[in-house]
Amino acid sequence: MSDPITRPTVGAPRESVDPSAVTEKPEGTLPRGLDRLGERKRARLEQLAQATADKGGVSLVRDAFRRLRRNPTAMVGAAIVALFVLVAIFAPLLAPHDPAQRFDELTRNLTVDNIPGASSEFPLGSDPLGRDFLSRMIHGSRQTLFVGVLATLIGLALGVLVGALAGAFGGWVDNILMRFTDVMLALPALLLAISLVALASRSSQWTVILAVAIVNVPIFARLLRGSMLAQRESDHVLAARALGVKRGAIVLRHMLPNAMTAVIVQATLTLSTAILEAASLSFLGLGDPDINRAEWGLMLGVDGQRYFEVRPELAYFPAAAIIVVALGFTLLGEGMREAIDPKSRR
Amino acid sequence: MLRVIVRRLLQLVVTLIGLSALVFVWLRNLPGGPIEALLGERATPERRALLVKALGYDQPILVQYAKFMQRLVTGDFGNSIRSGDPVTEVIGRAFPATVELAAAAMIIAIGLGVPLGYLAARHRGRLLDNLSIGGTLLGISIPIFFLGYLLKDVFTQNMHLFPPSGRISTGMDNTDVTGFFVLDGLLTREFDATGDALWHLILPAVTLATIPLAVVVRITRASVLDVLNEDFVRTAEAKGLRHKTIRGRHILRNALLPVVTTIGLQTGALLSGAVLTERVYNWGGLGTLIYDSISGGRDYPVLQALILLAALVFVVVNLLVDLSYAFIDPRVRVR
Numbered sequence: 001m002s003d004p005i006t007r008p009t010v011g012a013p014r015e016s017v018d019p020s021a022v023t024e025k026p027e028g029t030l031p032r033g034l035d036r037l038g039e040r041k042r043a044r045l046e047q048l049a050q051a052t053a054d055k056g057g058v059s060l061v062r063d064a065f066r067r068l069r070r071n072p073t074a075m076v077g078a079a080i081v082a083l084f085v086l087v088a089i090f091a092p093l094l095a096p097h098d099p100a101q102r103f104d105e106l107t108r109n110l111t112v113d114n115i116p117g118a119s120s121e122f123p124l125g126s127d128p129l130g131r132d133f134l135s136r137m138i139h140g141s142r143q144t145l146f147v148g149v150l151a152t153l154i155g156l157a158l159g160v161l162v163g164a165l166a167g168a169f170g171g172w173v174d175n176i177l178m179r180f181t182d183v184m185l186a187l188p189a190l191l192l193a194i195s196l197v198a199l200a201s202r203s204s205q206w207t208v209i210l211a212v213a214i215v216n217v218p219i220f221a222r223l224l225r226g227s228m229l230a231q232r233e234s235d236h237v238l239a240a241r242a243l244g245v246k247r248g249a250i251v252l253r254h255m256l257p258n259a260m261t262a263v264i265v266q267a268t269l270t271l272s273t274a275i276l277e278a279a280s281l282s283f284l285g286l287g288d289p290d291i292n293r294a295e296w297g298l299m300l301g302v303d304g305q306r307y308f309e310v311r312p313e314l315a316y317f318p319a320a321a322i323i324v325v326a327l328g329f330t331l332l333g334e335g336m337r338e339a340i341d342p343k344s345r346r
Numbered sequence: 347m348l349r350v351i352v353r354r355l356l357q358l359v360v361t362l363i364g365l366s367a368l369v370f371v372w373l374r375n376l377p378g379g380p381i382e383a384l385l386g387e388r389a390t391p392e393r394r395a396l397l398v399k400a401l402g403y404d405q406p407i408l409v410q411y412a413k414f415m416q417r418l419v420t421g422d423f424g425n426s427i428r429s430g431d432p433v434t435e436v437i438g439r440a441f442p443a444t445v446e447l448a449a450a451a452m453i454i455a456i457g458l459g460v461p462l463g464y465l466a467a468r469h470r471g472r473l474l475d476n477l478s479i480g481g482t483l484l485g486i487s488i489p490i491f492f493l494g495y496l497l498k499d500v501f502t503q504n505m506h507l508f509p510p511s512g513r514i515s516t517g518m519d520n521t522d523v524t525g526f527f528v529l530d531g532l533l534t535r536e537f538d539a540t541g542d543a544l545w546h547l548i549l550p551a552v553t554l555a556t557i558p559l560a561v562v563v564r565i566t567r568a569s570v571l572d573v574l575n576e577d578f579v580r581t582a583e584a585k586g587l588r589h590k591t592i593r594g595r596h597i598l599r600n601a602l603l604p605v606v607t608t609i610g611l612q613t614g615a616l617l618s619g620a621v622l623t624e625r626v627y628n629w630g631g632l633g634t635l636i637y638d639s640i641s642g643g644r645d646y647p648v649l650q651a652l653i654l655l656a657a658l659v660f661v662v663v664n665l666l667v668d669l670s671y672a673f674i675d676p677r678v679r680v681r
Contacts, residue, residue, distance in 0.1 A: 190621055191615065308499070315492060322487075327483060327487040
C-alpha cells in the first residue's frame, strides 16, 4: 500500500501533476500565508518520512518469515513438506517399476494367505495384485498431494468467497451466510462428507476431493469473516474510507489481504486433515474405485484394511507416510501461526 | 440469562430448520431421484406410484416440504430399506452403544487430558511438556482407524488382553434394560456382565479418545499457561496459600472454561470418529449403522434420520455447554 501522507511530498515535481496526488491543490491557488504553512508542514513531513526511510522498515510478512525460519519445529515441518513435494515431482524417476504393472513373478506367489514380501527386485514386496509396492508408495505421493492440495484449494476458494461476502457486507448477507455455515458445522465432518459422496451416482476421485473440500468451506468462511469484521473497525480501513476509496477496493485491497493470513495458516493445517479425511472415506468404501490409482489413503483404507492379517506392511507403509506428511503440514501450519502472531506462541 | 437462553434456542431452531431444508434438497437430488433412492431394489411400478402418492411427490414443492417437515416433527422417518423395520426402531437399538462408547472416550480424554495438560503447562519446556506436545501432534496425525487396527493387533492378537470386537461376549447372559451394557449390569446386579462390557469397551474407547485427548491436552495446557501469568495467581502464592488450593481454586477453575467449550465442539469429532472406530471393532452402534447404510446398498431413510440426529445431538450439546458457562463463570450471567 502506498503511503498517502508522504507520497505527494517526496520528490513530487512541481511542474507535472502527480496522478496519485489528486487531492493536492496546485501551488498558486493557495493564499500566501497558508502556502507558507503548507511549506513548513511539508518539510516536516519530509523529515519524518526520511527518518523511517533510513531505518528501512520491515514488512509484517518478512518479519513473520524471519520468525518462521528461526522456529525449529516449523522448519522440520517445512523439510517434511519439501521432501514430500520433491518425491511427488520426481516419482517417475524414483520408482523402480511401473506402479500399475502386474509382475508374473509376484502374481505367481499370490495366495489367499500369502502376499510376497521383500526381495532384491521388489524392496517392499508385492501388493495384493502382484504390483511393486515400493513403486506404488512412491507414486502414491503424487495422488495424495493432488487430492490434499485440490481439496484444500477448492475448500479455500469457496470458503473465502462466502467469508469475504459475509465480512464485507455484514447485515443480512452476513446473517444468511453464517446461518448456512452453522448448519454445515452442525454436522460431523465425516458424516457431511459421507452424505455428499452419497449424492454422486458413482464415486470417483472427484467425489472424494469435492466432499472433503466442501466440508472445509464453513471453517474457512467463518475464519475469514471473523478477521474481516475485525478489519472493518480498524484504523487503516477507516483511513481508506475517509480518503474516499471505493467500497469494493477497500474490501479487496485493504481488508481481504490483511484478513487472509489466518486463512492461509488454516489452509496449511487443512492439508493434513484433508489427506486424513480422504483416507477415512476410502476406509469406508466411499473412495476412488480405480484399482490402478496409487494413493496412500486408498492403499491404507482398502488393501491395508483387507489384508491386515496377511501382510500388515500393506497398512504400515501408507499409514506411516500419511502420518509423517500430516505431521509435516501440521508443524508448518502451527509454525506459521506462531510466526504471524507471536503472542500465540506457547 | 433468560434472554441468552431464548436467543440460543431460537438460533438452534433456525439451524435445525435450515438443516431440514438441506436434507430435503439432499434427498431429492440423490442418484435416481428420491423415489428410486427410497425404494432401492424393491422398486416396482405399483410401489413407485404408491410412494409418489404417499409422499406427495405429485404436489407443489412447498407442500412437499411442509409434509416432509410434518413427518420429521412427528418422528416418522419411514422404514429402513435393508431390514424393513421402522427407522426410529433401528436407530433406537444402535443409539445406546454409541453413547456408551462416546461417553467412555470422553471420560478418558478429560480424565487424562486435563491433568496432562496441567502438568505440561507447569513443566513448560521440560521433557514432560515436549513429550505431551509431541504426543498430541502425533495423535491428530494418525488415521484413527489405523490406530484401531494397530491396537487390536497388539493387544488382542499378540497379547490376548482384550476381546477383538463386539460389545459383550457371546453367551454372556445379560439383561437388556437401557441398552447401555455397563449400566445394565450395575442395575441388574449382574456384575460379571458389567465387567465383560467394560473389558470390551476399553480398546474402542481408547481409539476413539485419541483426537479429543490430544485437543483437550493442548487447550488445557495453553489455557493454564495463560492463567499462570495472572496477577491473582501470584497473589495467591504470596499469601502463602497451599499449592493444592491454588491449583484447584485459582488456576484450574479459570483455565477450564475453554476446555469446556472444546468438549462441546468435540462431540462432532466423536461422532465422526465413531463411524471409523465402530467399523474396526464391529461395535454395532450408530457408526456401524452409518457404514451399513451406505455400503450395503444405500439405505437413505436411515441415513437421513442419522444426519438429522447427529446434528441435533451436536447443537444440543453445544447449547448445554454454552449454558453451563453461566454456572461455571459468574461473569457470563451478568453480561
